[in-house]
Amino acid sequence: MLARWAGYLALAGGALLLVLVVIVAFDPASPAWWAFFAVVVLLGAAALGLWQHVRAATGQLGMWAAWLSAIGAVGLLVAYAVATNQMNYDPAAVEAADGSSYPLAPLWMVTAGAWFVGNLGFAVALIRARLFSPIGGWLVVGGTLVGLAVTAVLGVNVPPAAMLLFALFGVGWMVIGYGALRPALEAAT
Numbered sequence: 001m002l003a004r005w006a007g008y009l010a011l012a013g014g015a016l017l018l019v020l021v022v023i024v025a026f027d028p029a030s031p032a033w034w035a036f037f038a039v040v041v042l043l044g045a046a047a048l049g050l051w052q053h054v055r056a057a058t059g060q061l062g063m064w065a066a067w068l069s070a071i072g073a074v075g076l077l078v079a080y081a082v083a084t085n086q087m088n089y090d091p092a093a094v095e096a097a098d099g100s101s102y103p104l105a106p107l108w109m110v111t112a113g114a115w116f117v118g119n120l121g122f123a124v125a126l127i128r129a130r131l132f133s134p135i136g137g138w139l140v141v142g143g144t145l146v147g148l149a150v151t152a153v154l155g156v157n158v159p160p161a162a163m164l165l166f167a168l169f170g171v172g173w174m175v176i177g178y179g180a181l182r183p184a185l186e187a188a189t
Contacts, residue, residue, distance in 0.1 A: 006049025010177030013042030017170035021163050028160040037077055040115055043173055044073025047122045050180055054131050062125035069118025075111035120144045123172065132179030139172025 002009075017039045023032040051058060051066035058066075123140035126132055147166040151158055 002045055002049030003052035004049075006046050006053065007177045007180035009042050009046035009049060010173045010180060012177075013039050013046055014170040014173030014175075014177060016042065017173070018167055021166050021170060025160050025163045039170075040073045040076055040112075043119060044070040044115060046173065046177065047119060050126075050132070050176070051122065053180065054126075054129065057129040057131055058122075058125035059129075061121055062129070065118050065121025065125055067118070068114050069122055072111050072114030072116075072118050076115055116144055116148060119169075123176075126176065132182075133175045136172045136175030136177075136179055139168050139175060141172075143167070143169025143172055 016035060020032050020035050020039065023030050047066040047069040051062050055063060120141060123137040123144070127134050127137035127141070143166055147169060150162050150165055154162070
């Protein structure tokens with residue numbers, strides 16, 4: 001079932017991320033942060049579904065990356081958000097210098113990191129196999145690396161406008177999703 005909807009999941013996840021990044025860049029205290037959980041789930045499912053289409057072409061890298069993205073998404077959603085009952089966003093807590101407001105920050109970093117690394121690896125597997133859209137794969141790779149580098153360097157002091165760098169990631173997934181749907185669209189005409 002994931003394989004059939006994977007292109008649509010990638011399009012929806014990329015588009016939602018693009019909208020959220022713009023909202024958060026202009027209003028960091030926006031409740032739109034909540035929707036990032038949906039992006040993670042949509043793109044984790046998209047990677048796993050797309051891999052089912054192209055498993056032979058993407059090889060071991062595609063398999064491991066797709067599963068890492070999906071497991072990172074589930075881990076992020078279940079372990080951090082649901083099981084710990086810590087689904088809240090408090091802008092004042094982000095500014096807390098001592099970090100005591102986020103006792104589960106290591107769990108957040110591991111699961112979010114797994115999801116990002118899975119997406120990065122899957123995009124590289126798609127680029128290597130020249131599948132769907134190499135341009136989309138490069139946008140995902142660029143968005144991931146630039147966004148993570150800025151976040152790693154600036155930490156919690158990331159200026160809201162820097163969130164716009166993650167737009168590359170969302171656009172890349174939209175291009176990959178469209179590329180995955182293109183054969184089905186051409187067959188329908």
